[in-house]
Structure formats: C-alpha cells, structure tokens
Amino acid sequence: MRKGSILHPTLNQLLTETGHTDTIVVTDAGLPIPVGIPQRIDLALKEGVPRFLDVLDTVVGDLLVEGIILAEEIKTSSPEMNEAILKRFPNVPVEYVPHITFKEKTAHVRGAIRSGEFTSYANIILVAGVAY
Secondary structure, three states: OEOOOOOOHHHHHHHHHOOOOOEEEEEOOOOOOOOOOOEEEEOOOEOOEOOHHHHHHHHHOOEOEEEEEEEOOHHHHOHHHHHHHHHOOOOOOEEEEOHHHHHHHHHHOOEEEEOOOOOOOOOEEEEEOOOO
16 A cells, blocks of 8 residues: 655556555666566666665655565675665564575566665565555
8 A cells, every 4th residue: 555656657556556465576786577577667777876775765655564575695695785674674574585585486576676776685575564
C-alpha cells in the first residue's frame, strides 16, 4: 500500500499496483534482473548515481514493508551497507539467504528497481505490508 507520491511514472505505477505480500527488489548496478518480471525500472545513470540507499529510501517512503530479504554475503562483503539497511527497518523481520537463492527469488518479484550502486550485495527484496 502506498504512503506518498513519487515523480517517476513507472515507479509510481509499480508501487500503486503492489499489494500485501507482493515483493519488489531494489538492486545495485550489477544484479541480473530476470527476463519476464512484470516491471523493470532501471534508474542507473553511472557509477554511484543514483545511490542504492537513496532509491531504497524513496521506495520505502512510499511503501509499507513487513519483511526484507538480503543476501547472506552482505554481512561480510559490505558490512557498512548491511548496517545502513538494517537501520531503516528496526522492527521488520530480516531473512538472509545465500546470494544464489536471492537471485532465484528475484524471478518472482512484482518489479525490480536498479540503482547505480557499485557496493557488493547492495540488493534487497521488500515484502509489502498492509496498513490495517
């Protein structure tokens, strides 16, 4: 369920159409996005633009989230990014899975939003919540 508004029309549409328990992946610049998912929004302009956390903050500012999924490898490869992500979800259940499993899960998301982030494993699957 949406909480605010975003200027990007395709991102706006994706968030509007996302319902309870639907999933959306927000990615770094390198995560392969499977062919055939309903919405692919590639915002990457160049290295670091836009930043993963800026994209994530924008999406989360407009979407209720009841769970997140991260790659297990982020804990050791990018611990600062892992902590930055966790700070944004203090009371939300976190599931860590191997990166290969994470990539398999992206085949079933409602949409993917690619950032220009070059930090390893800066990817998250958001599980949409409900306001009631």
